[in-house]
Amino acid sequence: MLAPNPSSDVVFLLDVDNTLLDNDRFKTDLDARLLRDFGEPARGAYWQLYERERERLGYADYLAALQLFREGREDDPDLLRMSGFMLDYPFAERIYPGALEAVEHLHGRGTPVILSDGDVVFQPRKVQRSGLWDALRGRVLIYLHKQHMLDAVQQRYPARHYVMVDDKPRLLAAMKQAMGEHLTTVFVRQGHYATDTDVAANQPSPDMTIERIGELVAFELKHFGPRASATPAPTPTSQDSP
Structure with a gap:
């Protein structure tokens, strides 16, 4: 039986496909x-x-x-x-430039965890083959529909605040609706959703927007909190939390 995970001040939930690697x-x-x-x-x-x-x-x-x-x-x-x-x-050859550095940066500011949708064979294999399993120190959650498993995520990794980093505005909006100010949503404008003309239709809109996953190394913990300023230095594209 696994020992319960200790509580963290902030848990960073990281998507895989087109967020950490180029699917x-x-x-x-x-x-x-x-x-x-x-x-x-x-x-x-x-x-x-x-x-x-x-x-x-x-x-x-x-x-x-x-x-x-x-x-x-x-x-x-x-x-x-x-x-x-x-x-x-x-x-491993499809990891986005700066992704592993971003993960390491987040390790120093909270608890990064992979939170992905997918099947029970290929998606875990992808995480393992890419090196992300080791980079996240085994903190990997893969569900059929992650937006419906937020209670389980919070039980597994209890925290004061959560940050969801994903390339899909629709999922970010659904998770924000469920968790409210307990969650900061970060839209990574990568992959085929980057040019989606319906992004603005997903409400609530993302709290923060970045162009590349590697830009996370410019953010400190204060930028991810509820109602905190989301303007790091240097300045990747971002916007204040509502």
């Missing part, structure tokens, strides 16, 4: 591999299955899509190699 690049590489090994029609079929499963599950499940993709192709030797490509993908 869009992984998808591009996967797309190229599908085209090379199976051709254009099959590549399209895989992504249709992927989108169907994502809609059904509410999170990305690349292995579930591959399992469905298997139907009718069981005698294709390239199919077996695809699972190896996914599970052994060099995610």
